[in-house]
Amino acid sequence: MEDQKIIINRDITSYNIGLDEHCWAKIVHFLVSVFPPPNQEDKALYLTNRIGRPSHKDPQYEKTGRLKRESDVYSFGVVLFEILCGTKADDPIYLKENVRGLGPVARQSFCVGTLEDMIDPILKDEIGENNFVLSRGPNKDSLQTFMKIAYQCVAETQDQRPTMKVIVKELEKALSFQVSQCLKHLPFFYICKRLVEIRLN
Numbered sequence: 767m768e769d770q771k772i773i774i775n776r777d778i779t780s781y782n783i784g785l786d787e788h789c790w791a792k793i794v795h796f797l798v799s800v801f802p803p804p805n806q807e808d809k810a811l812y813l814t815n816r817i818g819r820p821s822h823k824d825p826q827y828e829k830t831g832r833l834k835r836e837s838d839v840y841s842f843g844v845v846l847f848e849i850l851c852g853t854k855a856d857d858p859i860y861l862k863e864n865v866r867g868l869g870p871v872a873r874q875s876f877c878v879g880t881l882e883d884m885i886d887p888i889l890k891d892e893i894g895e896n897n898f899v900l901s902r903g904p905n906k907d908s909l910q911t912f913m914k915i916a917y918q919c920v921a922e923t924q925d926q927r928p929t930m931k932v933i934v935k936e937l938e939k940a941l942s943f944q945v946s947q948c949l950k951h952l953p954f955f956y957i958c959k960r961l962v963e964i965r966l967n
Contacts, residue, residue, distance in 0.1 A: 774811075774833060775799050778841035779822045779855075780848050800833065810834050810924075821855035821867035826924050836924035840869070842933070843919020847872040850916065852886025869920045876917040882909075908943035911936055 775782075776798045784794045798817045802809065811833045816823070822844045824837035844855050847868050853859075855868040864870040875881040915936040921927045928936075 773799050778838050834924050836927040839927045844869040846916035851884045873920050908940045911940040
């Protein structure tokens with residue numbers, strides 16, 4: 767573990783996540799990745815070439831060139847919202863509301879309590895057993911946990927975002943709430959858990 771390098775990918779998107787031969791999620795490429803110098807993993811890098819898809823790019827990095835691991839956290843939060851809403855982050859419906867697409871729109875919807883309206887109807891059927899009622903049992907807890915961690919990931923500033931360790935813990939919690947209700951059918955939260963268990967080797 768000590769020999770592992772810290773990588774800031776700069777291109778965490780649904781397009782850049784694939785499955786290996788064991789169906790484990792993994793990053794497909796590292797073409798625009800940067801490697802912070804040893805013993806400076808938590809310090810910011812300042813870059814002039816601000817690479818990344820506009821819909822997934824950390825707004826603080828885009829404005830200032832300040833790049834940290836939390837920049838990838840923002841991008842991953844957008845991917846979580848793509849899973850939740852069943853659509854791409856740069857879907858024209860979201861671009862009409864905000865030039866950065868789904869991330870800011872979902873964040874605002876979470877703040878005003880309307881995020882449930884954006885959830886993919888197929889997902890509503892899956893987690894609500896054809897009757898989507900948020901006040902029922904662990905489904906509500908699972909969904910709320912998932913939505914909250916996705917919301918925290920897309921915070922405007924890097925310092926407000928959780929670490930990937932915290933994100934994994936929260937997604938595992940969401941999964942456990944869901945599985946406790948229905949052991950026979952593992953819904954989309956299992957996929958999300960797999961996404962955060964990315965194997966770099």
